Amino acid sequence: MDPYSAEGELINIHNHFHQGQYQEVVDFDTSSFSAENALPARVLQLRARVALGQSSDVLADVKGETEPELEIMAAFAEFTLGKTESALETVERLAESTPDNVTVQIVGGTVLQAAGKSDEALALLSQHQASLEAVALIVQIYLQQNRTDLAVTEVAAARRWAQDSLLVNLAESWVGVRVGGDKYQQAFYVYEELAQAPSTASIRSLVAQAVCELHLGRLEEAGSALEEAMKKEPGCADAIANMLVLQVISGNDVAELAESLKKADGKHQFLLDLQQKSELFDAAATKYSAKVAS
Secondary structure: OOOOOOOOOOHHHHHHHHOOOHHHHHHOOOOOOOHHHHHHHHHHHHHHHHHOOOHHHHHHHOOOOOOHHHHHHHHHHHHHOOOHHHHHHHHHHHHHHOOOOHHHHHHHHHHHHHOOOHHHHHHHHOOOOOOHHHHHHHHHHHHHOOOHHHHHHHHHHHHHHHOOOHHHHHHHHHHHHHHOOOHHHHHHHHHHHHHHOOOOOOHHHHHHHHHHHHHOOOHHHHHHHHHHHHHHOOOOHHHHHHHHHHHHHOOOOOHHHHHHHHHHOOOOHHHHHHHHHHHHHHHHHOOOOOOOOO
16 A cells, blocks of 8 residues: 555645744654554654654764664755755765665755756656655746746656645646636635645645735735744744745835845845846946936
8 A cells, every 4th residue: 555645644744844834843743653654654754753843863863873764864964054965966966876765866866956957857857656745845946947847747756646745736736826817816825725724734834825826916814824834934044034924025124034034044035136136237227317308
């Protein structure tokens, strides 16, 4: 039986992870899991701890381990701690020696993409055998490359064999937000269901719901979702960034929010994009001189 299927014993911990419920993953009781699923469950818990900012503890936890799954987790933890060169050396070695290992594919692909090595990440992930996580990462990479056409094709292919899985629904929603039109509403329904149900609610689903509301022009509803997210986690950079966008659209001052975002995550993609566009504007402006009408 597929451990990630609706009847599999990893389905609940797996869904918690992809819903952004990282503490629930860490606290999940895995004592009853079969021996073959003990390592995949441990990997999910280690990944959740990295997401919670506990990379140093994860690195200490897997020190000296020789399983590819735990070696790649050590590299992931190192990468998040800024030890890029060492992490990439490990990832590239494991990608060459154990390219068919699903954890190496997923975690290694994540590190490679984050390091700007998209081609290498896609080459590793493309070796998966019916892994929805690999599909989801491939879709994210295509969207980052603005290859929406390829992302649409990838999701459509996965839908044929994965049916109504959470990851397929999420991937389809990511693509829907990029495609726009009536797809905004379809994506909203997925995120709203996750955000409002106590068993699936998380900061991530609230922010995603708010993003859909913004695209649909429902500013008040978007504000409510973002306020709820920021109340649960005041330092959530994604919630702050989207609240900043909402306030700009509403014509309000955003100086305080901009400072909050810098404190929460000075390297947030929103800030990096803003800086890049500001520099491009300044460069373009130098080519023109003001003319005074006589």
